[in-house]
Amino acid sequence: MYDNTEILNEIKKYTSVQDAPLNEPERQYFFMAKLKEVVDKRSEEKGKRLTACVVTFGCQMNARDSEKISGILKVCGYELTEDERADLVLYNTCTVRENANLKVYGRLGRLKNYKEKNPDMITVLCGCMMQEEGVREKIKKSFHNVDIVFGTFNIYMFAELLYMKLIDPDKNATQIMAVKKDYEAIVEELPKDRKYPFKSGVNIMFGCNNFCSYCIVPYVRGRERSRASKDIIEEVKTLAKDGVKEVMLLGQNVNSYGKGLEEDINFADLLRMVNDIDGIERIRFMSSHPKDLSDELIEAMKDCDKVCPQLHLAMQSGSSRLLEKMNRHYTKEDFINLVEKLRKAVPDISLSTDIIVGFPGETEEDFLETMDVIEKVRFNSVFTFQYSKRTGTPAAVMENQVEPSVVKDRFDRLLKLVQSISDENTKDQVGFTEKVLVEEKDDKLPGYLTGRTDKNYLVHFEGCDNLIGNIVDVKIIESKGFYYIGELV
Numbered sequence: 001m002y003d004n005t006e007i008l009n010e011i012k013k014y015t016s017v018q019d020a021p022l023n024e025p026e027r028q029y030f031f032m033a034k035l036k037e038v039v040d041k042r043s044e045e046k047g048k049r050l051t052a053c054v055v056t057f058g059c060q061m062n063a064r065d066s067e068k069i070s071g072i073l074k075v076c077g078y079e080l081t082e083d084e085r086a087d088l089v090l091y092n093t094c095t096v097r098e099n100a101n102l103k104v105y106g107r108l109g110r111l112k113n114y115k116e117k118n119p120d121m122i123t124v125l126c127g128c129m130m131q132e133e134g135v136r137e138k139i140k141k142s143f144h145n146v147d148i149v150f151g152t153f154n155i156y157m158f159a160e161l162l163y164m165k166l167i168d169p170d171k172n173a174t175q176i177m178a179v180k181k182d183y184e185a186i187v188e189e190l191p192k193d194r195k196y197p198f199k200s201g202v203n204i205m206f207g208c209n210n211f212c213s214y215c216i217v218p219y220v221r222g223r224e225r226s227r228a229s230k231d232i233i234e235e236v237k238t239l240a241k242d243g244v245k246e247v248m249l250l251g252q253n254v255n256s257y258g259k260g261l262e263e264d265i266n267f268a269d270l271l272r273m274v275n276d277i278d279g280i281e282r283i284r285f286m287s288s289h290p291k292d293l294s295d296e297l298i299e300a301m302k303d304c305d306k307v308c309p310q311l312h313l314a315m316q317s318g319s320s321r322l323l324e325k326m327n328r329h330y331t332k333e334d335f336i337n338l339v340e341k342l343r344k345a346v347p348d349i350s351l352s353t354d355i356i357v358g359f360p361g362e363t364e365e366d367f368l369e370t371m372d373v374i375e376k377v378r379f380n381s382v383f384t385f386q387y388s389k390r391t392g393t394p395a396a397v398m399e400n401q402v403e404p405s406v407v408k409d410r411f412d413r414l415l416k417l418v419q420s421i422s423d424e425n426t427k428d429q430v431g432f433t434e435k436v437l438v439e440e441k442d443d444k445l446p447g448y449l450t451g452r453t454d455k456n457y458l459v460h461f462e463g464c465d466n467l468i469g470n471i472v473d474v475k476i477i478e479s480k481g482f483y484y485i486g487e488l489v
Contacts, residue, residue: 024156024187031160032075032191038166039077051086052078057104058094060250060286061221062127064201065155066092069126071191072159080193085114088122088162093129095216097388101129105143112145122165124148126155130179131220134391140175151179152221156187188231196439198469199282200244204232204270205251210289212316213327213394214359214387217252224253226261233273240279245471246437247274249285255292268300275304281471282437282454283307287314290338291329302345308454309346313338314354318373319366322359325398332369339377350380350455357414358387358407360398367410374417380425380455382418386411419481426479429457433489436474438467458483 043049052073056066069090070080078088089111094100104125115121123146129135130151139146148161161176168174186206194200207222208215236247249270251257257267267285274283283306290313301307313335317323320331330338342349355370374382386407389396434453442448442460449463451474460483461474474486 025189028072028156028159028187028190031163032072035076035159035163035166038163042166043077049079050077050088051081051083052088052090053081053084053086054090054092055084055107056092057100058092058096058128060201060248061203061206061252062092062094063195064203064250065127065152067192067194067201068155068190069158070193074193075191076159076162084111085118085121087118087120088124089114090124090126093125093127095127095129095132095135095220095390097385098390099388101135104129108143108146112143115145122147122162124150124162126150126152126158128152128217128220131181132216132392136177136179140177144175147175149175149177149179153180154178156190186225186227188227196469197243199246199248199437199439200239201248201250202232202235202239203227203251204249204254204267205257208252209256210253210291210329211327213325213398214356214390216390216393219392221252224256224259226251226257226259228261229263229265229270229273232270233277236274236277236280240277243469245280245469246282246284247280249274249283251285251287253287253289253292254285255288255294255297266294266296268294268296271297271300271304271307275306280306284310284456286312288312290315290335293338295341298341298345301342308456309348310350310352310454310456311342312352312354313342315370315373316354316356317359317362317366318370319362320369322362322366325361326356326359326395332373336373336376348455350457351377352381352383352456353377353379354383354385355414356385356387357411358402360387360395360402361400362387362402362410367414371414371417374414374421378421378425379418381422384411384414384418423479423481426457426481426484429476429484430479431476433473433475434459434486435471436461436486437471438463438469440468441465459486460484461486461488463488 039050054066054070056062074080091104091107093104111123125146130149136149139149147165150161157178161178165176205224205226207224208218209224211218239247255267257270258265288311315335316326316328318332323331436451436453436459438449438451440450442450445460447462448460449467450460452458459474473489475489476484476486478485
């Protein structure tokens, strides 16, 4: 494992960059410029621009990290592509569930075949999965085709690591691993390559302090640390000037924003500040932990006209007994009361949630408590998961792990109920006219566009490409379950 000093010392063996700045992000821009020289030279030698493919697994936080990685690659002269036979392939990994790890290992096997045909290919792994010690050892031992590994705290160093790899005279013998186990100061002002020019994620904080007993996130993303509000506001203002209409404020638990900062501020305050920025028309945020959803925040959601009437509030279970074992710090009754407060303040709010089926020790009575909450709350959408044991979490060693056949039976019953409620909820929207932010051409229906309402419903409708990026009125004429068919008004 390398730290900054060791990496710089390694680089000095191969090139004279003793004048590299020691502060961030200037240091990284220095290496981006040096890397671009190498990339341009190799592109000229090959007679074509070097290509890079960035593949993202996991949540919106990972998607935002990939935008930074793609931004660095573009600044350094790479042409981005979706073809995994590119000159550089990077997997930004997720490790929330074990299946996510297995998926990455399978993809690495395919990349090995590509690399045999293109020995100069650079393979990079980063993200949450890389923070696991056992994973890194497995990569060292079994995946020699991987050239660079870095963790969630090292993203800002990507140009430096890639430069070190490309100038290595014995590149086939060196596997670079840069994985910090703890966080440093947040590095601002790195390049970003947004997927959409009219909407963007904005990190407001990183890490998590909750340590839910089933979750590995605090171990791979670190403890909570919030960005200064001035940096967030400046970023959002810059995005607005660049034509961004919608921002998604991102954090593992945005409701606890501000804790640990020198300034006296909380998430409700920040929401009001972002709401006042000219040019921004929609504000979303995630994720929200129920235990930190304050009355002050609910009031801000009610008052701020740009905040979308949509909230993802992860319940995980309707059983108070299991919620205590999960270390969630609320009860079934607390959750239902929260929903009542939200719907009183924002009557048309669209609510989504996460549910885990088969948590260790879950009984039929516990499961029926979950079904009861779903019946009472009638979520607009529910993301359902079968419990996945994650090594290193308290739940992984709990007694009374539930039999897979029992988990599957409960999961199927849950899906049936969720689907029934969803069908009823979606039919209720037919006939209404909604404001839709047009995102892109529909890849399955020629002549159609697709976009999202402020409640985050997906709508397909006929329209011209020049509408992309605009907010338009669309009448909902048909429900298709997970999306709608509409027509321009």
